[in-house]
Amino acid sequence: MTPLLWLHPDCLSLSSPAWVRYPGAPALFVFDEAEIEAEQWTLKRIAFLYETLLELPCEIERGSVVERLLARRPARIVTVGSVNPRFRDAVRQLERAVPVEVLPAVPFVDYRGTLDLKRFARYWKRVEPILFDS
Amino acid sequence: MNRDFASRQELAAYLSAEFPLAAARDPQLSPMRGGAQAARVRLEAIDPAKYGFNRNYLDGSVSRLSPYIRHGLLTLGEAREAAFARVKDRFHAAKFVTELAWRDYWQRLYATLGSGVWQDREPSKTGLAPEAYRADLPADIAQGRTGLACIDSFVTELRATGYLHNHARMWFAAYVVHFRRVRWQAGALFFLSHLLDGDPASNNLSWQWVASTFAHKPYFFNRENLEKYTGGTHCRACPARGRCDFEGSYEQLEDRLFRIKLT
Numbered sequence: 001m002t003p004l005l006w007l008h009p010d011c012l013s014l015s016s017p018a019w020v021r022y023p024g025a026p027a028l029f030v031f032d033e034a035e036i037e038a039e040q041w042t043l044k045r046i047a048f049l050y051e052t053l054l055e056l057p058c059e060i061e062r063g064s065v066v067e068r069l070l071a072r073r074p075a076r077i078v079t080v081g082s083v084n085p086r087f088r089d090a091v092r093q094l095e096r097a098v099p100v101e102v103l104p105a106v107p108f109v110d111y112r113g114t115l116d117l118k119r120f121a122r123y124w125k126r127v128e129p130i131l132f133d134s
Numbered sequence: 135m136n137r138d139f140a141s142r143q144e145l146a147a148y149l150s151a152e153f154p155l156a157a158a159r160d161p162q163l164s165p166m167r168g169g170a171q172a173a174r175v176r177l178e179a180i181d182p183a184k185y186g187f188n189r190n191y192l193d194g195s196v197s198r199l200s201p202y203i204r205h206g207l208l209t210l211g212e213a214r215e216a217a218f219a220r221v222k223d224r225f226h227a228a229k230f231v232t233e234l235a236w237r238d239y240w241q242r243l244y245a246t247l248g249s250g251v252w253q254d255r256e257p258s259k260t261g262l263a264p265e266a267y268r269a270d271l272p273a274d275i276a277q278g279r280t281g282l283a284c285i286d287s288f289v290t291e292l293r294a295t296g297y298l299h300n301h302a303r304m305w306f307a308a309y310v311v312h313f314r315r316v317r318w319q320a321g322a323l324f325f326l327s328h329l330l331d332g333d334p335a336s337n338n339l340s341w342q343w344v345a346s347t348f349a350h351k352p353y354f355f356n357r358e359n360l361e362k363y364t365g366g367t368h369c370r371a372c373p374a375r376g377r378c379d380f381e382g383s384y385e386q387l388e389d390r391l392f393r394i395k396l397t
Contacts, residue, residue: 011206013170036153039334040327042160044296046153047146048201048330051168060135062152080206083245083335108210108238115242123239124232131214131231132224 003101004028004074005058008065008087010105011080012052017103018080025078027058030068035086066093074098081105164296164330166201173202182217182230189229191363192299197230201297201330203237210234237336244335251338252319259346260312261393267311271320275310282379283372284360285309296330301363307344308354312391313379318345356380356387 005018005027012029013019019027031046053060061068069077076099079091094100109127116122135152139145142163150157166172181195188194202208213234217227244251258264274280278289288302298306303325310321318341325341326332342348357380361369369375380387388395 009205013207013209015209016206031153036156039332040159040323041156041332042162042293042296042328043146043149043153043157044160044162044164044328045330045332046149046156047163048166048168048296049205050145050149051172052170052205052207053168054137054139055169055171060137062135083241085248088248105206106209106211108214108234117239117243117246120236120239123242124235127235127238131235132228 001075002026003076003078004069004072006065006069006077006079007053007056007058008079008082008084009049010082010084010087012049012056014056016080017106018078021103022078027056028069028072029053029056029058029060030065031060031062032065032086033063065090069094070097076101078103159327160293162294164294166198166295166297166330168201168205168207170207173199173207176202177208177213177216180213180216180220180230182227183221186226186229189233190301191365192302192367193365194299196299198297200237203234204331204333204336210238240333240335240339243339247335249334251334252322254347255339255342256347259349259351259394260391262315264317267315267317269317269320271310271316271324272314275314275316276324282309282374284364284368287368292325292328296328298329303340304344304353305355305360307341308352309379311341311345312352312354318342318347352392354384354387354391356382356384 002025003022005022005025007027007029011018031049036046050060077094078101081102081104091100091102109130111127111130115126136148139148146161146163150161176197176199180197180199184195185197189196199208199213203210203213214231217230218224221227275285275289278286278293280286285306288298288306292298307318307321310316311318322338322341325337326334329337339348344353346352357369357378360380372378382390
């Protein structure tokens, strides 16, 4: 059962885990009009993303992300994780209607444990050795 | 939506029609192009060793990879490996990799804060009450008509390209928040509106670092600092030359801008 790949602004690469796992699956990107208005995007950003999408084997729509994805009546949806709260909200809404598989993005630092994020210096003290030794 | 365009002009016209509100805010397209091919060209051009010692200068060897990393065309790991491959000793890529780590740090904070990135992380360290800051961005700043050559130049560049050197971002943010006393959120939204790499975490938390709601003290600068890292380009032609807001020592500016002694 081929899933529908959901592309979003954090994962626009053919090397993303979703395409690696499901090569050839149909893919959809939706310009989120609510996000564009909330962040007051200008045409530059939209064109930059559009040029990126034109190099990818996907369809492009605009509107409500959840509505446009569900309008395709997918059996299931696969995407790559994001920490953007809009993404998390959309996943929660989609999951009420269809199974959603969220693949983890490739981590920059493979740190086992809890990082202290109070200040960058505290984070850096932990991750620097990993970044330079691995 | 359409996928076939004969030219970039045709794409621009199509997008203007499809996204009229975004086009009304600013219809320009950036000379920086989207796409994996453009990302690869940028990645092959990085010089992490030079970046290590000249990155604070506006003509320094900055990579301009941020729009591609922001949108997942490149991973931070790919950028790190490319940097290591270009130096004899990994130490020579240290500054470059540190900046990549800042992106990772902001994203990790975003995972815990969510939309809280729009709220002050901590009280301001300026000694000024929140009411001292106006809520909206003054029109002369947004339109690049302050009469300060540096600030107006940064706005023009931001609007035309969707990109600003990090040091210019810091100067601009300090001008907006401390010299004009505008709430950092108004400046952050202006940047999100125009930056190709606009990301609420990296952007807003950096504004908070300047404002001192996510730092031990506010970031500010004087003309001497700006002149040094810009080669004096803006100051030479500035109508406010010799009497601009940024004249003076750090101690003098501190007295003028804040209500507490920082040192």
